[in-house]
Amino acid sequence: MRALLPPVLALAAAVSLTLPVAAAAQSTTFDLAGPTLTMRVTRGGVTLPAGQVPGIRAGDRLEVRADLPEDQSARYVLVVAFLRGATNPPPKDWFFKAETWDKNPKKSGLNMTVPEGAGQAIAFMAPDTGGGYNALVKAVRGRPGVFVRAAQDLFQASLDRARLETFVNGVARVEESAPERLVPVSTALAGTLAIKLNADCLSRARSLQASCLTQNRDGMVLQTGGGTTLAEVLGGTTTQFAYSLAATKEGGAGIYSPYISLARDFARLFGVFRSASYQYAPALAVGSGERLRLQLNNPPSFQNPQTVLVAPLPPIGNAAPPPLRAAAKDAVCLAQPGLVLRLDDAPLLFATDYARDLRLKLGLQDGRSVELPLTADAERGGLVVADAQKLGKTGISDAALVGRWGFDTFTGPRFAVQNGAPTAWQPKPDDAVVIGRDAPLTLQGGASSCVEQVALRDRAGATRPVEWKASAPDEITATLPLARTRPGELTLLVAQYGGAQPAQLTLKGQTEASRLEGFTLYTGDREGRLVGARLDQVAKLEVAGVTFVAGALTRDPGGGDRLALTTEANTETLAQGASDAKVTLKDGRTTTVRATITPPRPRLELVGAHVDAPAAAAKVPLVLPTGLLAPDATLTFSVRAVGTRLTNDDAIEVATTDDEATTKLTVASGKLQSLGGDVAVGTFAPRQALGAAAVGALRMRLVQGETLGEWQPLARVVRLPVLTKVTCGDKECAIEGDDLFLISAVAGSAEGVGAVVVPVGFVGTSLTAPRPAGDALYLKLHDAPDDWVKIAVASARKE
Structure with missing residues (x-):
């Protein structure tokens, strides 16, 4: 028989072998309930049940026995063995044997001390056949590496099994007590325990969700710790290679899951010990209190070959807690009811009882230290804080998780927590707020995470909610709804978690005085622009004897107001330069502002225009008056610049009067040609350049860098009906075609005498029109209510 390789190399070699039939038959789910062991560990005068022991040390006292039913018929020998490495067989006195059926408690159970130098501990449940114990000792001493690996990997799998059971039990509990909460609770449990959640299950009928969520358990347990297995964290020995290998095609990917990924390998490795009398089978050990429940992946055999169960005990070595991290960076309020301190990547804390006596150790600003009890709650995803109300409103300088992990004390992550009195809030920079618009207000000095809600109460006692957000640990920014508020005293109510009464801050609601900047x-323009703040209070402005009245008010994105002021007077005679102007406010007050009269803005004069309309086959042509053009026509026009000279960098902007559609004609785009000096020619098609919104009057202006010229009329775009036939009789004519709803009236002369009005929304395909006096009919369009469009009639003869 060849020498045993180190555990990792042995696994690699095993995977390269052909899978035996017995191994292939192994189930990959450990869902069969096996025997139960009870175990207690004593260290330094302290005794803990097995469920609270993440690891043992040399010198620890172990009490282990089998908890079998009274009517147990098959006799089991309980054996605990201590191992010291894959290549160093343990001595025979490191094996301890108990006859579980014996009535003498000293013989039916084990009481032993972990020997110095031991690296792993493992338990066996072997059928009593007389020579079974000696065969087991020989097997373990002969190939210790197999059992070293089994101890490590079965313990890891047992921890993962505990996570899975916590999830499944939580889903079952919620399904029975509050099925309407199954979706949020199962989602929270999956995140806390690192369980792969099948999101499709949450969209099913409520009665089917729980069963769907707990199916296919083989693939539900995810690896945790950022690539570090829990066994590595607890025992210091990695099984990462084994788990990675098990995910490969050669290792059986898709046949077994991560948390029991070595089930097939156990069958293969234990297969070398198979004889006519014995076969070895892995068992998971899930701890709860003193009990270690053994979970089997196949039923044991009590016929030859009989089954020897192999179960893990806690690893030997330092059992430090897994690295715990606070999930939230922002501060949370201790006074918030049911506060949960969330942790990242800590499933073991919620799935086992290793963590105990958890407390939140607080350093208070008055120098005291206080500890608050914490309870791990997997459904809520963190540690629930208790007894926070006893702190009062004392400020907190530090907060850290402390507790015990098995026998050892530990200090976990620090949390950003707050606690403070609502009376600490003060408005900044002062208590004056401007009414007439929603106004921002900053409050400083308190604990922002402890604010529950903010409200505003006016002089009449009416209360309105206030939107707010935390902008710093000691600062909140509120938006006060003051658009319809009158001047006077206001009260801001700040309610905090745990506070009996909200803090009341008195504010002074004031009308913002107009700030006039220029x-x-x-x-030559009849509209000027006043800039400043609160310009809604301005009624009029007078400069050099010309009166301007307030017009449209706009607000700049960067802050401040812009007020248009218009006049009917001629401004071409105003002296250019700076002078003082008199401003009259709506309440009668007057003030002055600096007025600047600048040279005339550049403007364009239309020199000429030509419309090139596409030919319409088999259609009755329409003759448009000057200034009208169809959307699909091309307009070529020439302009002369007044007060400036043109360059190739200038542009002509064309837009609808409502600015819904706009385009710029430039030399670079080929739509504008400069003839030198002050004349240029532009070309554009309305539909192509402006889109479907290009209907109605168009205007143009010169754009020279940041200088915008004065708007000037250019043309009017009109939608045209499609006339297919016009026939006239003795008294009337018939017009046939499409889109006749664009016509508002039809007349027999250009003066519109006796015009026939077309109903608005007319959808017919023919119209009756009066017989023309000459050889043409005239249409008036909705898009051009002041113009008549001519239709040439071939003859006025009787049809």
């Missing part, structure tokens, strides 16, 4: 007018 008035600008281009010579």
